[in-house]
Amino acid sequence: QVQLVESGGGLVQTGGSLRLSCAASRVTFRPYAMAWFRQGPGKEREFISRVMWNGGSTYYADSVKGRFTISRDNAQNTIYLQMNTLKPEDTAVYYCAVDRRNWGNAIDPVEYDYWGQGTQVTVSS
Numbered sequence: 001q002v003q004l005v006e007s008g009g010g011l012v013q014t015g016g017s018l019r020l021s022c023a024a025s026r027v028t029f030r031p032y033a034m035a036w037f038r039q040g041p042g043k044e045r046e047f048i049s050r051v052m053w054n055g056g057s058t059y060y061a062d063s064v065k066g067r068f069t070i071s072r073d074n075a076q077n078t079i080y081l082q083m084n085t086l087k088p089e090d091t092a093v094y095y096c097a098v099d100r101r102n103w104g105n106a107i108d109p110v111e112y113d114y115w116g117q118g119t120q121v122t123v124s125s
Contacts, residue, residue, distance in 0.1 A: 001026060002024065002025070002026050002027050002098055002113075002114040003024070003025045003026050004022055004023070004024050004025075004096050004097070004098065004114060004115065004116035004117075005022065005023050005025075005116060005117070006020060006021065006022045006094060006095065006096050006116045006117065006118060006119040007020070007021050007022075007023075007119060008020040008021050008119060009094060009119030009120045009121045010120075010121070010122070011122045011124065012086055012121075012122070012123055012124070013123070013124050014086065014087060014088060014123055014124065014125050015085060015086065016086050016123070017082070017083060017084045017085075017086065018083045018086065018121060019080060019081070019082050019083070020036070020080065020081040020083065020094055020096075020119060020121075021078055021079070021080055022034070022036075022078060022079045022080075022081075022096030022116055023076070023077060023078045024077040024078070024079075024098065025077065027077060027098070029100060030053070031052075031053030031054075031102040032053060032098050032099060032100050032102055033050055033051065033052050033053065033098070033099040033101065033102045033103075033106070034050070034051055034072060034079045034096060034097065034098055034099070035047065035048070035049060035050040035051070035096065035097050035099065035106070035112065036048040036049045036050075036070065036079075036081045036094060036095070036096055036097075037094070037095045037096075037097060037109060038090075038092035038093065038094045038095065038121075039092055039093050039095070039118075040089075040091060040092040040093075041091075041092075043092075045095070045109045046061070046063075046092075047061055047106075047107035047108075047109075048060070048061050048064055048068065048081070048094070049061065049064065049068060049070040049081065050070070050099075050105055050106065050107075051070045051071065051072050051079060052102055052103075053074070053102045055071065055072045055074070058070050059105040059107075061107075063089075064083075064090075067083065067084050067085045067086075068081060068082065068083050068084070069081070069082040069084075070082075079096060081094070083121070086121075086123045087123060088123045088124070088125045089123075090121060090123050091121060091122050091123050092120075092121060093118040093119065093120050093121075094118060094119050094120075094121050095115055095116055095117075095118045096115075096116045097109070097112035097113075097114060097115050097116070098112065098113055098114040098115075099111060099112045099113060100113050
């Protein structure tokens with residue numbers, strides 16, 4: 001069973017930065033896409049960003065475009081989310097996910113096959 005472990009969350013002031021990591025293990029298939037989602041209090045899970053196996057194709061939600069950058073290191077089976085210019089509305093639990101279909105974009109959580117437990121990001125005003 002694929003395991004995903006997120007890290008790097010925490011408390012930061014408005015305008016600050018954080019870098020999230022998601023390490024995948026027990027992955028027996030290749031290639032696969034990975035993504036970040038977030039879920040704020042009382043909200044549905046929201047797509048943030050997706051990266052394909054080659055790392056060169058990425059997708060972003062409009063709400064984070066220009067502020068967040070996704071990347072991956074296949075040698076480490078890890079993806080990253082560099083978050084800059086954070087805002088209070090970025091406060092949420094951030095989840096990483098694996099999609100065995102390594103093509104196109106996918107913004108619906110149901111399209112993803114495996115999920116991490118999440119890491120809390122809190123942006124104070």
